[in-house]
Amino acid sequence: METSTCSKKIVQLRSSDGQLFEVDEEAAMSSEILKNMIEMGMPSPLPLYEVDATTLAMIVESWNRRLQEKRGEITEAELERWEEEELLKSKEPDGDAICVLLAANYLEDEHLIDRAGEAIAHHIKDMTVEEVRDYFEIENDFEREEEEKVFQQNAWAFH
Amino acid sequence: MREEERWVPDLRGSGKIRNGCGRDYPPPFSDQVLENVLESVLQFLTARRDRNAASLVCRSWYRAEAQTRRELFIGNCYAVAPRRATERFRCVRSLVLKGKPRFADFNLVPLGWGANFSQWAFAFAHAYPWLERICLKRMTVLDDDLALIARSFPYFKDLTLICCEGFGTAGLAVIAEKCRYLRVLDLIEDVVDDEGDEVVDWIAKFPETTTSLESLAFECVACEFSFEALEALVARSPKLRRLRVNHFVTVEQLRRLMALAPLLTHLGTGSFKSESAEIDLASSFVASKSLVCLSGFREVAPEYLPAIYAVCANLTSLNFSFADLMADEIVPVIRRCHNLQSLWVLDSLGDEGLRAVAETCRELRELRVFPLDATEDSLGSVSHVGLTAISEGCSKLRSILYFCQRMTNAAVVAMSKNCPDLVVFRLCIMGRRRPDYLTGEPMDEGFGAIVMNCNKLTRLAVSGLLTDKAFGYIGKYGKLVRTLSVAFAGNGDLALRYVLEGCPKLQKLEIRDSPFGDVGLLSGLHRYYNMRFLWMSSCKISLRGCKDVAQRLPRLVVEVIRDTVEKEGEGEEGEETMAVEKLYMYRSLAGPRTDVPPFVKIL
Numbered sequence: 001m002e003t004s005t006c007s008k009k010i011v012q013l014r015s016s017d018g019q020l021f022e023v024d025e026e027a028a029m030s031s032e033i034l035k036n037m038i039e040m041g042m043p044s045p046l047p048l049y050e051v052d053a054t055t056l057a058m059i060v061e062s063w064n065r066r067l068q069e070k071r072g073e074i075t076e077a078e079l080e081r082w083e084e085e086e087l088l089k090s091k092e093p094d095g096d097a098i099c100v101l102l103a104a105n106y107l108e109d110e111h112l113i114d115r116a117g118e119a120i121a122h123h124i125k126d127m128t129v130e131e132v133r134d135y136f137e138i139e140n141d142f143e144r145e146e147e148e149k150v151f152q153q154n155a156w157a158f159h
Numbered sequence: 160m161r162e163e164e165r166w167v168p169d170l171r172g173s174g175k176i177r178n179g180c181g182r183d184y185p186p187p188f189s190d191q192v193l194e195n196v197l198e199s200v201l202q203f204l205t206a207r208r209d210r211n212a213a214s215l216v217c218r219s220w221y222r223a224e225a226q227t228r229r230e231l232f233i234g235n236c237y238a239v240a241p242r243r244a245t246e247r248f249r250c251v252r253s254l255v256l257k258g259k260p261r262f263a264d265f266n267l268v269p270l271g272w273g274a275n276f277s278q279w280a281f282a283f284a285h286a287y288p289w290l291e292r293i294c295l296k297r298m299t300v301l302d303d304d305l306a307l308i309a310r311s312f313p314y315f316k317d318l319t320l321i322c323c324e325g326f327g328t329a330g331l332a333v334i335a336e337k338c339r340y341l342r343v344l345d346l347i348e349d350v351v352d353d354e355g356d357e358v359v360d361w362i363a364k365f366p367e368t369t370t371s372l373e374s375l376a377f378e379c380v381a382c383e384f385s386f387e388a389l390e391a392l393v394a395r396s397p398k399l400r401r402l403r404v405n406h407f408v409t410v411e412q413l414r415r416l417m418a419l420a421p422l423l424t425h426l427g428t429g430s431f432k433s434e435s436a437e438i439d440l441a442s443s444f445v446a447s448k449s450l451v452c453l454s455g456f457r458e459v460a461p462e463y464l465p466a467i468y469a470v471c472a473n474l475t476s477l478n479f480s481f482a483d484l485m486a487d488e489i490v491p492v493i494r495r496c497h498n499l500q501s502l503w504v505l506d507s508l509g510d511e512g513l514r515a516v517a518e519t520c521r522e523l524r525e526l527r528v529f530p531l532d533a534t535e536d537s538l539g540s541v542s543h544v545g546l547t548a549i550s551e552g553c554s555k556l557r558s559i560l561y562f563c564q565r566m567t568n569a570a571v572v573a574m575s576k577n578c579p580d581l582v583v584f585r586l587c588i589m590g591r592r593r594p595d596y597l598t599g600e601p602m603d604e605g606f607g608a609i610v611m612n613c614n615k616l617t618r619l620a621v622s623g624l625l626t627d628k629a630f631g632y633i634g635k636y637g638k639l640v641r642t643l644s645v646a647f648a649g650n651g652d653l654a655l656r657y658v659l660e661g662c663p664k665l666q667k668l669e670i671r672d673s674p675f676g677d678v679g680l681l682s683g684l685h686r687y688y689n690m691r692f693l694w695m696s697s698c699k700i701s702l703r704g705c706k707d708v709a710q711r712l713p714r715l716v717v718e719v720i721r722d723t724v725e726k727e728g729e730g731e732e733g734e735e736t737m738a739v740e741k742l743y744m745y746r747s748l749a750g751p752r753t754d755v756p757p758f759v760k761i762l
Contacts, residue, residue: 101196101199101200102196105195105196105199113196113199114199116199117196117199117200117202117203118203120200121200121201121202121203121204122203124200124204124209124213125204125206125209126208126209127209127212128212129212129215129216132212132213132216133216133217136216138216138217138220139217140216140217141217141218142215142217142218142221147215150214150215150221151215152748153239153243153247153748154211154214154215155211155689156238156239156746156747156748157233157238157239157243157244157748158207158211158231158232158233158239158244159207159208159211159232159234
């Protein structure tokens with residue numbers, strides 16, 4: 001007999017490296033991609049080709065917490081604090097915000113995209129160009145003249 | 160270089176994320192993914208310094224940043240052509256544009272010099288239909304420009320004009336009438352001149368429906384208007400929180416406005432006097448529990464001042480700079496303002512009044528003391544005594560502008576030690592080259608202490624009797640100084656050299672009535688491409704010196720400004736060695752401007 005009013009449906013997800021995860025269906029709906037898959041009736045386990053197990057574990061936990069907040073089991077402030085300190089580790093240089101951002105983008109989870117984006121932006125604020133490149137491990141693909149032109153335009157016109 | 164190396168964050172070799180299971184993204188998909196993700200980060204970067212840094216990381220960052228920059232800041236309207244801005248940045252929602260050099264505020268830049276907004280208005284009308292906000296400082300803005308704004312930007316929300324001129328009530332009327340989503344109309348220290356045209360009652364032109372207005376400031380619009388229209392406007396503007404009216408509004412009328420807008424946070428009172436018998440204004444202030452900022456008080460009737468007592472404890476900002484009052488009329492107000500963070504006041508407050516400020520306003524961050532009588536030989540009422548008192552009471556001070564007749568090194572040194580958070584220090588000792596009042600020494604040590612002890616200082620204005628030594632200190636210790644103003648100071652070229660060879664962050668240098676010549680000017684050749692501008696007026700530079708600079712730095716626009724147009728028949732001989740009245744030079748990507756008036760010569 002159904003006594004609970006909350007859906008207890010579970011979905012199974014498979015990470016890119018083959019690990020299986022069980023998630024509350026309602027929690028998984030935070031992702032537009034998963035929402036579509038579920039509504040289309042795709043069979044379990046739902047494959048997530050671009051998200052590895054470590055990242056998926058973090059994302060799943062964040063969904064569960066959001067569900068808890070939605071149900072009033074934790075406060076909004078507690079959720080935000082967890083996201084900032086545990087999920088995104090905004091205060092630490094080696095935080096996971098980039099992983100989370102890429103995964104959230106793939107999964108189309110707007111809330112997490114914004115949170116992760118904001119954490120990264122906060123971190124790179126006040127960085128020099130070289131520091132930003134190092135942080136993301138990006139190669140400078142400007143031609144020297146191009147780069148000088150942009151630098152000058154920024155300094156002379158837009159600063 | 161492989162496509163996917165454009166932006167693949169491989170976290171410090173941890174291998175945690177490596178394109179999922181190591182497959183390569185097909186290039187078009189990966190580009191889109193990367194740009195989307197990048198935009199989610201960039202949307203949170205708003206400071207222009209960060210934006211400029213982001214744009215230099217690599218090509219895809221440059222593109223993403225150009226696509227997502229929402230606020231465009233242009234510090235000198237002549238440094239870049241509008242088209243270059245609109246071609247690079249595609250989605251601008253907010254524009255901040257600055258024109259004339261600051262000494263225009265002291266009437267040193269002749270009318271008609273330039274800083275015309277029209278070409279910018281035209282370019283932006285075409286490029287940014289979703290533009291929401293325009294903030295202009297020291298620009299020439301015509302009624303036609305305002306009409307173009309009103310016509311071109313259907314979502315326009317915020318117009319802020321600071322120290323602008325060229326427009327009148329007709330232009331304001333079009334803005335009022337056509338900008339249906341207007342939230343902010345702030346007219347601050349503009350010259351609004353109808354020049355014999357009929358004055359238009361622009362306030363009556365706001366649409367009859369409920370408005371979105373949050374802020375309306377028109378203290379500087381010295382034109383009469385229909386008070387009934389303003390009253391009705393306030394009544395149908397439920398979101399209005401900041402209202403600053405002009406001096407045509409009496410105390411009776413102010414009372415009626417306050418009754419309609421009890422949630423105001425910022426109030427500019429207009430004249431603050433009454434036509435008829437005394438009315439109860441105090442209850443209006445008692446009811447305005449949200450007020451944190453008061454200004455206006457032009458033509459103050461002192462008997463009404465106690466009416467504001469009820470809000471004093473909540474005030475964070477008080478502008479009495481137009482209030483010609485005796486010290487013992489202001490002090491009772493001051494004594495109730497424990498939370499004041501910003502105070503603008505006239506020097507009639509006196510040293511004793513400043514002592515009251517120091518004792519009461521412990522949270523003060525910004526102080527401006529203006530001269531009631533701005534001539535050189537007036538009997539000023541504040542001195543080194545007041546400055547010392549302030550430094551002892553207001554340790555959180557960040558910004559000070561202080562006009563006085565008498566000053567001592569000791570007082571300035573005290574301030575440098577007691578107020579370590581100073582970011583802006585502007586001291587104007589009126590009267591030319593006045594020394595330390597007590598010792599007769601130059602003011603070198605005082606200003607030296609400021610640059611040595613206040614290591615957050617970015618803006619400095621110096622005055623009084625100063626030798627090259629003072630400038631040596633400034634050059635050596637002014638590591639963060641971006642803006643330096645020099646008036647009636649210095650011995651000779653060495654002073655200018657010290658500054659130009661020091662002060663690594665110097666961007667804006669404005670000098671008047673100081674004995675600096677060509678040698679000093681030329682000592683800065685290595686700096687001028689790294690500065691926004693240099694202004695020199697009534698100094699000892701010659702046309703030859705200016706031409707020299709122009710020749711050696713071809714991307715600098717060197718403007719020689721005369722007060723009168725060159726007379727016909729004046730020979731070339733001797734002209735080269737003549738002193739240049741006004742020099743304004745700035746780096747520019749756009750080359751010499753084409754809107755040059757006859758009294759300006761670009762070398």
